[in-house]
Amino acid sequence: MNDKFLKPYNPQETEGAIYKKWEESGLFNPDECIAQGYTQPDAEPFSIVLPPPNVTGTLHIGHASMLVIEDIMVRFERMRGKRTLWVPGTDHAAIATQSKVEGIIYKEEKKRRHDLGREELLKRVNAFAAESHDTIVNQVRKMGASVDWSREAFTLDAKREKAVNTAFKQMYEDGIIYRGNRIINWDPKGQTTISDDEIVYVEEKGKFYYFKYGPFIIGTARPETKFGDKYVVMHPDDKRYADYTHGQKIELEWINGPISATVIKDESIDMAFGTGVMTITPAHSVVDFDIAQRHKLDSEQIIDKVGKLLPIAGEFAGQKITDARSKIVDKLREKGLIASKEELVKLGVDAEGEADYVHNISTAERTGGVIEPQIMNQWFIDVNKKFILKESKINGVASGSEVSLKELMIAAVEGGQTHILPDRFEKVYFSWINNLRDWCISRQIWYGHRIPVWYKKDAEGNETETYCGFKAPAGSDWVQDEDTLDTWFSSGLWTFSTLGWPDKEEFAKHRMYHPTSVLETGYDIIFFWVARMVLMSTYFLGEVPFKTVYLHGLVRDAQGRKMSKSLGNIIDPLTVSEKYGTDAVRLSLIIGTGPGNDLKMSEDKIRGYKNFANKIWNATRFVLTSVEGANLTTKPALTATDEAYVKELDEVIADVTKEMENFHFYLAGEKLYHYFWHTFADKIIEETKGRIGGGKPSETPVEIDPVSKLSAQWTIYHILTTVIKALHPFMPFVTEEIWSAMPGVGSEEKGGKLLMVEKWPKV
RNA sequence: GCGGGAUUAGCUCAGUUGGUAGAGCAGCUCAUUUACACUGAGAAGGUCGGGGGUUCAAGUCCCUCAUCCCGCACCA
Numbered sequence: 037m038n039d040k041f042l043k044p045y046n047p048q049e050t051e052g053a054i055y056k057k058w059e060e061s062g063l064f065n066p067d068e069c070i071a072q073g074y075t076q077p078d079a080e081p082f083s084i085v086l087p088p089p090n091v092t093g094t095l096h097i098g099h100a101s102m103l104v105i106e107d108i109m110v111r112f113e114r115m116r117g118k119r120t121l122w123v124p125g126t127d128h129a130a131i132a133t134q135s136k137v138e139g140i141i142y143k144e145e146k147k148r149r150h151d152l153g154r155e156e157l158l159k160r161v162n163a164f165a166a167e168s169h170d171t172i173v174n175q176v177r178k179m180g181a182s183v184d185w186s187r188e189a190f191t192l193d194a195k196r197e198k199a200v201n202t203a204f205k206q207m208y209e210d211g212i213i214y215r216g217n218r219i220i221n222w223d224p225k226g227q228t229t230i231s232d233d234e235i236v237y238v239e240e241k242g243k244f245y246y247f248k249y250g251p252f253i254i255g256t257a258r259p260e261t262k263f264g265d266k267y268v269v270m271h272p273d274d275k276r277y278a279d280y281t282h283g284q285k286i287e288l289e290w291i292n293g294p295i296s297a298t299v300i301k302d303e304s305i306d307m308a309f310g311t312g313v314m315t316i317t318p319a320h321s322v323v324d325f326d327i328a329q330r331h332k333l334d335s336e337q338i339i340d341k342v343g344k345l346l347p348i349a350g351e352f353a354g355q356k357i358t359d360a361r362s363k364i365v366d367k368l369r370e371k372g373l374i375a376s377k378e379e380l381v382k383l384g385v386d387a388e389g390e391a392d393y394v395h396n397i398s399t400a401e402r403t404g405g406v407i408e409p410q411i412m413n414q415w416f417i418d419v420n421k422k423f424i425l426k427e428s429k430i431n432g433v434a435s436g437s438e439v440s441l442k443e444l445m446i447a448a449v450e451g452g453q454t455h456i457l458p459d460r461f462e463k464v465y466f467s468w469i470n471n472l473r474d475w476c477i478s479r480q481i482w483y484g485h486r487i488p489v490w491y492k493k494d495a496e497g498n499e500t501e502t503y504c505g506f507k508a509p510a511g512s513d514w515v516q517d518e519d520t521l522d523t524w525f526s527s528g529l530w531t532f533s534t535l536g537w538p539d540k541e542e543f544a545k546h547r548m549y550h551p552t553s554v555l556e557t558g559y560d561i562i563f564f565w566v567a568r569m570v571l572m573s574t575y576f577l578g579e580v581p582f583k584t585v586y587l588h589g590l591v592r593d594a595q596g597r598k599m600s601k602s603l604g605n606i607i608d609p610l611t612v613s614e615k616y617g618t619d620a621v622r623l624s625l626i627i628g629t630g631p632g633n634d635l636k637m638s639e640d641k642i643r644g645y646k647n648f649a650n651k652i653w654n655a656t657r658f659v660l661t662s663v664e665g666a667n668l669t670t671k672p673a674l675t676a677t678d679e680a681y682v683k684e685l686d687e688v689i690a691d692v693t694k695e696m697e698n699f700h701f702y703l704a705g706e707k708l709y710h711y712f713w714h715t716f717a718d719k720i721i722e723e724t725k726g727r728i729g730g731g732k733p734s735e736t737p738v739e740i741d742p743v744s745k746l747s748a749q750w751t752i753y754h755i756l757t758t759v760i761k762a763l764h765p766f767m768p769f770v771t772e773e774i775w776s777a778m779p780g781v782g783s784e785e786k787g788g789k790l791l792m793v794e795k796w797p798k799v
Numbered sequence: 800g801c802g803g804g805a806u807u808a809g810c811u812c813a814g815u816u817g818g819u820a821g822a823g824c825a826g827c828u829c830a831u832u833u834a835c836a837c838u839g840a841g842a843a844g845g846u847c848g849g850g851g852g853u854u855c856a857a858g859u860c861c862c863u864c865a866u867c868c869c870g871c872a873c874c875a
Contacts, residue, residue, distance in 0.1 A: 041834090044835085044837070045837090237871095237872095237873085244874095244875095254875075255874085255875065257874085257875075258875085269875085305874095305875085306874060306875085309875075310874075310875070313875090314874080314875035316875075317875085321875075323873085323874080323875070324875075395873085395874080396873070458804095460802095460803060460804075461803090463802075463803075464802080464803075464870065467801085467802070467870095467871065467872095468870095468871075471871075471872075559869095559870090560870095594810085594811080596811095596868090627812095627823085628811065628812060628813090628823090629812095630813095632804085633804090633805095634868095634869095636811060636812090638811090640824070640825090641811080641823090641824080643837085644823070644824065644837095646837065647835095647837040647838095648837090649837085650835070650837045651835065651837075651838090653834095653835080653837095654834050654835035654837090655834065655835075656834085657834050657835080658834030659834085660834095661834070662834085700815090702812095702813085703813075706822075706823085709823090710822070710823090714822095717834090717835085718839075718840095721834080722839090725834095
């Protein structure tokens with residue numbers, strides 16, 4: 037027996053060497069598994085793309101949980117003989133990374149992006165990204181993830197740039213990508229547009245004001261947008277305003293003097309809200325913009341890109357909207373334009389002219405800036421436009437049929453080719469698609485894929501020609517679009533841009549891995565990412581991007597709170613891995629969580645699994661000592677008791693295999709844990725002690741029956757080797773280490789073969 | 800407003816088609832030169848959130864209420 041079993045299991049001494057051994061074997065690469073004869077060339081493929089972590093810093097416990105779940109699936113399928121590919125990578129995360137670096141630069145040098153210029157800022161961001169990348173890949177190694185490093189990708193590397201440009205150009209030519217003046221979410225802090233999904237709603241207490249607007253009383257929470265309001269809108273069925281007709285002009289006194297207002301009747305108005313009358317500001321409200329579009333009304337910008345009032349605000353021009361608000365109300369009060377309680381009661385509204393009001397304001401996810409809707413010339417993906425899908429493998433969508441992106445996204449899941457776990461998220465997914473608007477993909481930041489479009493401009497700066505392509509056309513006067521693409525545009529291509537697309541030869545080599553088998557990610561990015569990948573894959577390949585979506589939850593602290601710096605409850609995966617061993621961390625991250633549920637983590641939990649790793653270690657020591665000298669090359673005749681043990685083991689393995697196949701990794705892990713500790717170690721090993729060693733020294737020696745002894749030796753060795761294999765996906769380090777120390781006996785003759793490519797136990 | 804989830808032992812959670820309530824941790828009692836104290840054995844602990852219904856039988860199915868959590872939509 038190997039001397040190292042004389043000491044307790046020491047993960048710190050073991051893990052680095054084990055990972056190195058795996059990596060040097062090349063067996064994380066399925067091609068190498070085939071070359072070395074561990075995988076049949078015609079084996080069923082199993083593929084996962086790693087959700088690429090943002091290069092914004094370091095990995096947190098949530099990333100660790102993702103790595104563990106995926107590694108369990110991948111190791112399980114690899115051991116089952118599948119042609120298993122797990123592609124790693126990182127995400128440039130455009131806004132997130134740039135704003136992080138801008139923050140650092142501002143803190144250290146008090147400089148903003150325009151002080152540095154595009155080139156210098158990109159240099160700094162790239163340097164930061166490179167450093168983050170190195171940290172991240174080391175952390176991925178530390179967690180034991182068996183990813184194929186030879187295929188590592190980055191959302192902003194040359195190959196992905198080619199994919200992004202190819203994708204953009206094709207969508208542009210199909211008219212799916214268009215440029216237009218539409219209302220978008222402007223982040224005044226980040227100085228960029230963001231998509232609807234990048235908005236976070238924050239509850240805010242404010243005032244709701246009732247102003248006299250000619251013969252009407254209008255309600256608003258945003259007096260500062262009201263300067264340009266010249267349309268007054270009400271429901272056509274509202275009896276209170278039956279005397280007014282659509283299109284009627286009314287002269288009235290407003291903030292900065294007399295204006296002419298037009299009455300608009302529109303069914304979108306909620307009669308029960310406020311007075312049932314509102315004025316609209318199409319330039320700064322999505323809802324108002326829609327009304328204006330329906331009735332072909334004009335609009336005027338009131339607020340500029342930094343949140344200051346424009347000249348239309350008259351005396352208030354140049355003021356920040358937050359400062360101007362109360363002053364505007366003061367002015368309206370002086371002019372007697374704030375509605376009285378009596379006037380409101382007449383309209384059936386029980387309120388004051390100024391009422392307390394709680395509403396949600398939109399803020400930018402990354403910068404926290406308060407979103408100001410603006411009408412701007414931006415690039416969009418049209419989700420409703422019909423196009424011909426030439427080749428389709430999607431259920432319910434025939435090749436050559438006319439479809440929209442929305443319809444494709446629905447068909448992927450409705451047709452059952454993509455299944456979301458847990459099921460309830462399919463409903464969430466559908467409701468998102470039903471509310472989906474065109475996706476604004478242009479960003480006014482510098483870090484990211486630059487839009488592959490060039491313009492020719494005349495002397496006044498008006499664009500006279502547009503060209504979409506990888507390089508500017510011949511001629512010197514072409515200027516590239518200043519904007520970059522939403523980071524999710526490039527990550528939407530991830531399932532196939534990592535497999536060689538659009539390079540025909542390269543993609544053909546990997547074609548078998550797409551659709552990928554499983555996408556494992558957090559439920560918080562189902563819209564950002566999962567839906568966008570479905571969009572891109574169905575559009576470009578006519579097939580779904582993945583068969584199963586496994587959504588994991590958030591990792592929370594022992595009390596169920598989110599982990600945050602301010603609460604000081606962060607568990608750093610590297611720290612606890614060093615302290616308790618990665619295997620212990622892995623088990624604590626998988627047991628007690630199913631798809632879609634949050635996981636509560638604590639150091640106590642990790643400590644418990646550290647003990648388990650050592651328990652396995654000690655049990656191995658005992659088994660190896662007990663079988664020393666025994667010839668186990670052939671299965672001996674087993675006693676009835678041992679037959680029963682083997683039968684029970686087979687049942688456990690069958691059950692665990694079933695749980696693994698059903699994505700119930702938490703149950704599989706728990707059952708193995710329980711079986712190993714409380715059945716194998718506590719009962720079976722204890723029972724066989726007497727038969728193998730003749731009883732404890734303190735007890736009366738029992739006569740040893742050689743037949744029963746050999747049967748017991750074979751049985752405990754068989755159970756140990758079997759359970760070690762089954763535990764490998766969960767605890768790869770300690771099991772691989774034990775495996776390397778097992779003598780090559782019986783059917784386990786292995787000649788230095790790694791446990792990671794052993795066959796999963798068959799029943 | 801729309802939708803979803805949770806509520807089971809002190810704590811964290813299992814409980815798959817309805818068939819006598821389970822595990823881990825903590826606590827309690829006992830054991831002890833033992834493969835392993837990073838241990839073992841044992842006992843205790845639950846009217847399964849409340850109420851109603853279906854059924855021979857409900858933690859599980861239906862209705863209802865309560866509390867907590869989450870997502871989406873937002874109203875000017």
